[in-house]
Amino acid sequence: MSSETHDHDAGRVGGPEHDGLEHAGHEIDNYLSGKPFFSRAGGKIFIIWLPMTAVGVLISLFLPHHIFPALLSNQGTDVFETMVFFSILAAPVAAIVYAVGIYSLVAWRPKKHNMSEPPPDGAPQRGDGPLTTIWLVASTALVLVLLVWGITVWSAQQVTHSNTLVVKVIGQQWAWDFQYPGTSVVSHDLMLPVNRPVEFQITSEDITHGFWPVNLGVQVDANPNEVTIIRATPDRMGKFTVRCSQLCGLYHAFMYSPGDVVSSQQFANFLVAQGAKPAAAARLAETQPTISGLSATVAGS
């Protein structure tokens, strides 16, 4: 690492007489010095940085598939895609910090030096150079990308659909009840027809609970004397669990209900079996193919 020691010495040049501005110029000189890129510290750090970033991106692309449960709604897909996208953006940033950290331990730790005495001083860089500005501009740009992504996804989720199925959710210590307006059905299971937008109207009979149909990728608290609303469109059939995400006393852990996204026909059958009039059940299970991008090949109704 003799070249590095050289850089050190270069950094020392000028010493006390240099003021901040000259340091800045000095840093740029250093940067532009004739040495080939990959033998300078920056180049070597780049060599560490590149594979770390690549690994980070690969993890971002493939790990979420394996650790998320099956996400059954378009909101769930949003969560998934946000995690992947943000992770890919974060990978190069985290990798820069880690690469410099690792490189500093490898290259900038003086060899064969007596650990009870400090090594010679490092370069007196005070950070008056352009790096701070570059860092600030880059991090601001990244934040703006995150914000545009987040607000776009969030706004898209706020669109209401004309054929929305309303489900009333009532939390109480320690169980969930689901009502389907238009019928007399009150169920402990949350049954939903696939490809039909759902609006959950949530309230509580006692204290605050957290209504969290996990695999639908949405949640909102159930507050007494308030009705809170969330929307989701289940787009895959499958079983899921409704959990309580807000500590609600003694048996909080046992406050969960089974959920199931089923076909319209199965949904109508479920309502009838729960005591709904067949006509009302058919009306609720009716699906109109008004949502773009969704396959509307739904049996029944």
Next chain:
Amino acid sequence: MSTATEIHYLEDTNLGPKAGGLYRRQNIFTGLAVGIISGFIGWLVSHALLQSSNWGTDMVVTVTMASWVIGFNAGMGTFNAPFRWLRGKDQTHEDELYAAGVSQGGWRYWKYCTDHKVVGTQYLVFVMALFGVGGALAMMIRTQLITPHSTFLDPETYNAIVTIHGMTMIIATIIMVSGPFANFIMPIMIGAKDMAFPRLNAMSFWVIFSAVPPLMATFFLGGVDAGWTTYAPLSVQAPAAMDAFAICIITFVVSVTVAGINTVVTIMTMRAKGMTMGRLPIFVWASMVGGALGLYAMPAFLLDMSMMITDRATGTSFFVNQVGGNGWLWENVFWIMGHPEVYVILIPGVGAILEICSTFARKPVFAYKVAIAGFVGIASLSIMVWAHHMFTTGWAPLLAGPFMVTTELISIPTGIIFLVIVGTLWKGSIWTRLPMYFAYLFLWNFIIGGVTGIYLSDVPADQYFHGDMFVTAHFHYTLLGGAMIGATAGVCYWFNKMTGRMLDEKIGKVAFWFIAIGIQVTYFGQFWEGFQGMPRRVAYYDPIFLHANQMSTAGAYVLMLGWLIFLYAMIHSWRNGEIAPPNPWHARTLEWLIPTPVPLENFLVDPVVTEDPYGYGDTPPPGQLAPFAEPEPEREPELVPVGADASASDGGSH
């Protein structure tokens, strides 16, 4: 002035037999005795008068706990000086010397002592005790979660433990840097003889000390089953333990407020000649920003808890939806405190890390002014982000967007911290002593804590992760992996100055590896639980989360072992460690230029500062401050400037 024999140490002053007045008779035992008697009287009176009323039990617990706090502090001596002053007498100089611990030896650590170094040491031991309690509770939680349906704890006890683990750790982390280091080290760093308000300083410690028994009493009053966030209306219905909890918080807020005022005023007014704001060590800036932010945040907590008490004891129903109140009010006021509070915890820890990076990279703090701007930026933005804790409560959905914006903007000043650390390491001369190990661990953890925070700041993603173990893992990465590792680095760095002995680095490095690996395993397990959809604060769980929980629990045991080894290193070194030289790190901030152990009032000759303490590679290292060191013939014995002597530093200073 120039020879050691002429030095008069204040602690050697012979005090008259009456110096100190009532302080002479007061110590922790009189505090405990008066506190217990006062609490008992409070119980007797309130029980006799109020028990039969509708809210009797809550009134009785509130009055009893408040009486304990007031009684303890009266017995300790907190109110002595104000009362003397009210009676038209003031403390004499001898009284003040007595209060500062003169002629009491080790006994002064058990008394109302105004010496900032005694207070700092008291805080250090107290924080370690709190971490011991909070850590033991954490281990009980993780032990319960080894299997999905463990019978180790019943759900009632489990919920109580979850709550008190959280609150104990919050109290401990808020004071873990601002207590020991902002008290012991910071005044020396700015060249002050003590804090601006020494009596308030002693008060801040003994008040926070008196806050903890009510917190532990909650276990015997039915337990607080609502989590440390104690969301209403569940907390309004909670057992009488909740009243003790509220008194604990109110007392705690008084202490943190008093300490915050003291820190800010000290830095504003007590700096040595030449110690301009632009020459302050970065840790001092961090302490000031953290202290000032606490002044903003903490009153909201007092307000919230006061309304909680009146809701419970007098039926005001601020937070009870069914009778005209609203739980969202609790949540708003709580997080108006709660979000700035995490930065009250974090910023001083970051300050310690930056100080350590500079010393052990042998380089100036990179972009010093930008770092300060980063602290101020974080603090300013942090008061505008609280509702990101409420994205999924259903409150004001239209505000989700604006709060997402403010929250994500915090990434910019937070990113500055990484820039400053990376820039300080850049082409440094890395001296890998124990404090630097923890500085690297901070860097590693804080990236993970920061990135996972970005997911949670995004409203759609938060709709999945809110209230689940992902959040738990995220804030443990920032508060334990970030802030607490920063404080641990601070312990490794300043232990020798505070105790006079070197911290054993061999044992410390063994502890380091257990801690470093333990954190990753524990909280990656919890991230995994979070991805899978496991809610927080559950005593039992779906078996699909089994492997993630086992991973987390295994990591927690490794982590516990690490902290126990670290504790052993501290105790062992404190008793038998190698005697510390005044400046083992060859650092340049003022605390290293005075002797160890530090004499009362720190500086016998007022230091004069001519440049900032980061002249590594630029200016010759400063000598020890006269008159303690051997005077060097070519230097003025009385006023040795910090940094270097005036002629050499002419060009280098700004």
